[in-house]
Every structure is written in C-alpha cells, then in structure tokens.
Amino acid sequence: MNRRTTTPNRLTRTRASRTVRSAAAVLGTVLLGALTGCGGSGAGSSTAAAADLVSTAPAGPATSAPPAPSSSAPGSASASPSAPSSAPASPSAAEPLAGRTIVLDPGHNPTNVDHPTEINRQVDVGNAHKECDTTGTETDAGYTEADYTLDVSHRVRDLLQALGAKVILTQDGDRPYGPCVDERAAIGNQAHADAAISIHGDGGPASGSGFHVIMPAKVVAGKADNSAIVDPSHRFGLLLRSAFHDATGEPYADYVAEQGLDTRSDLGGLNLSTVPKVFIECGNMRNAGDAQRMTDPQWRQRAAQGIANGFTAFLTSGGTNNLDSAVPSSGSS
Numbered sequence: 001m002n003r004r005t006t007t008p009n010r011l012t013r014t015r016a017s018r019t020v021r022s023a024a025a026v027l028g029t030v031l032l033g034a035l036t037g038c039g040g041s042g043a044g045s046s047t048a049a050a051a052d053l054v055s056t057a058p059a060g061p062a063t064s065a066p067p068a069p070s071s072s073a074p075g076s077a078s079a080s081p082s083a084p085s086s087a088p089a090s091p092s093a094a095e096p097l098a099g100r101t102i103v104l105d106p107g108h109n110p111t112n113v114d115h116p117t118e119i120n121r122q123v124d125v126g127n128a129h130k131e132c133d134t135t136g137t138e139t140d141a142g143y144t145e146a147d148y149t150l151d152v153s154h155r156v157r158d159l160l161q162a163l164g165a166k167v168i169l170t171q172d173g174d175r176p177y178g179p180c181v182d183e184r185a186a187i188g189n190q191a192h193a194d195a196a197i198s199i200h201g202d203g204g205p206a207s208g209s210g211f212h213v214i215m216p217a218k219v220v221a222g223k224a225d226n227s228a229i230v231d232p233s234h235r236f237g238l239l240l241r242s243a244f245h246d247a248t249g250e251p252y253a254d255y256v257a258e259q260g261l262d263t264r265s266d267l268g269g270l271n272l273s274t275v276p277k278v279f280i281e282c283g284n285m286r287n288a289g290d291a292q293r294m295t296d297p298q299w300r301q302r303a304a305q306g307i308a309n310g311f312t313a314f315l316t317s318g319g320t321n322n323l324d325s326a327v328p329s330s331g332s333s
C-alpha cells in the first residue's frame with residue numbers, strides 16, 4: 001500500500017492494462033506509484049508513536065529459524081514427560097501453539113481486479129468510510145500483490161499448523177472478490193483469534209525498499225473500538241518486526257514508517273479488530289530489488305518463517321486472547 005498517494009483511479013485497472021504496462025515500464029515507474037496501494041489516504045498515521053516504541057523494543061526472538069517440525073511423523077515413542085492425555089489442546093514442546101487460533105488475512109484478492117463495482121463499495125470502518133477492498137499492487141513483471149499474499153499465507157499456515165495452531169484464512173482465492181475490509185476484521189473477531197495478521201506487499205516509490213509492520217492506533221469511533229487490542233498488538237508488532245527481519249534479512253523500510261514500524265488509524269482491518277492484529281508490508285513490490293526477492297519462492301518461504309516465528313514469539317510469551325473477559329484496566333499493566 002502507499003498511503004502517501006490518493007488515487008481515485010487505482011481501482012480501474014484491468015488485466016489488459018497490465019499487459020500494456022509492461023511495455024511501458026518507464027512510464028509505469030511514475031504511474032504505478034499512483035495506481036497502486038491498499039491503504040488509501042494517509043490520514044491517521046502516527047509515526048511518532050511508532051518511534052516511541054523503538055526505544056523500548058525488546059530483544060526479540062532468539063532464533064530466526066526455530067527447529068522445524070522434524071517430519072510429518074513425529075517421534076511416537078519418545079521418552080517425553082508424561083502428561084495428562086485428556087487435554088488434547090494443551091501446548092507441548094512439539095506443538096507450542098496447540099489450542100491457539102490464528103487468522104491470516106491475505107491482502108486483496110486475485111480477482112478483485114475483475115470486480116471494480118463491488119470492491120469500490122464504501123464500508124464503515126468506524127472513523128471513516130472506505131472502499132470494500134482494493135486491487136493491490138504488483139511488480140513490473142506483473143506478479144500481483146494478491147498472488148504474493150496468498151502464497152505467503154499458505155506457507156505461514158503450513159508452518160503454524162505444524163506447531164499445533166488452528167489457522168483460518170479470510171480468503172483463499174475462493175471468492176470472486178474481497179472480502180471487504182470490515183469482514184476481514186470480523187472473521188478474526190468471530191473466531192476469537194489469539195492473534196491475526198494482514199499480509200501485504202507495498203506499492204511505494206520505486207526508489208524505496210524494505211519492510212514495515214503496521215500496528216493499530218486506538219480508534220474509538222462509530223462502530224470501532226479497538227482500545228483493548230492496542231497494547232497487545234504493539235507487542236506483537238515488535239516481535240514480528242524482529243522475527244521477520246531475522247528470517248529474511250530484509251531491511252526496515254527506508255521510505256515509510258520508522259525503524260520498520262508504523263501506527264495507523266485509517267485501516268479498517270485494524271480499526272474494527274477486537275483481537276490482537278497487525279499488518280505487515282513484506283517489501284515494496286515497486287522496487288526492483290524487493291520485487292526480485294518477493295518473486296523468489298525461497299525468499300517467500302523465509303518470509304513465511306519470519307511471520308510464523310513472530311506469532312510463536314507472541315503467543316508463547318503471554319500473548320493470548322483474554323480480551324473477551326478483559327476489563328479496561330485502571331492501572332498500567
């Protein structure tokens with residue numbers, strides 16, 4: 001996404017236009033910065049808040065690549081400590097995320113581009129009305145953000161399921177368009193997810209590279225009240241930033257955010273979430289170097305590993321959805 005540009009025509013692209021665009025790459029360098037994006041206008045950004053968090057960033061997960069699950073057939077007769085077998089969902093060394101529910105939101109939809117009317121419909125995100133969804137960006141070579149986010153989400157799902165988590169995708173390329181951003185949030189809420197993420201690739205200026213994590217600003221407006229998730233989401237965001245950086249080597253974005261962190265109040269998926277949630281912009285698909293990496297399946301696997309590690313770090317360090325019973329705290333916690 002590129003919140004620095006407001007582009008009323010960015011949703012009108014067609015598949016045909018992509019073909020033309022590759023022949024107009026030079027023009028595209030200028031034009032696509034305006035055509036692309038998933039965040040829309042930049043209202044509500046609070047980089048100062050993100051900067052505040054930088055100085056308090058914890059050390060992050062110790063390892064970038066925890067031991068992978070050994071195989072599809074875990075050692076059956078190992079001398080593990082005896083545990084009550086009547087608790088199938090309790091975490092174990094092999095399945096530290098057993099009993100946890102995680103929602104992955106692959107940004108955009110591969111066929112949004114064919115449904116401009118539907119995705120342009122305005123939906124209520126609490127403090128504003130925004131498009132139901134957007135088409136997202138793509139590389140010069142035509143690798144779309146929607147294809148990228150779905151591929152990475154599948155990889156993250158496999159990794160998290162191997163750790164015992166229940167994983168829900170908001171879309172799996174199985175809808176003609178969307179879902180709308182408000183529904184993307186609602187899916188996590190209704191699942192009472194322990195944590196959720198919206199996975200994206202950015203459409204920033206071609207000269208900019210790197211990744212960043214977007215955390216929710218507090219929004220209490222209209223039907224939005226995410227006040228209970230701000231703190232845990234920020235903690236998740238910090239852990240995710242470290243894990244993703246360690247796993248991929250991708251630098252923090254040099255064209256947006258601060259030290260790889262941003263805080264925003266203009267994203268429906270964060271405004272309307274009642275479960276801990278962040279966005280990650282894994283790289284800038286409009287930048288040649290990032291585009292090359294993001295197009296590489298091996299890099300995408302590292303990206304997925306970083307995201308999975310971020311979830312694991314959060315959920316095994318106290319991160320949980322206790323929010324259903326949480327009472328707004330009177331003191332610091």
Ligand SMILES: [Zn+2]
Pocket residue numbers: 001037038039107108136137145200201202
């Ligand atoms: Zn996006």
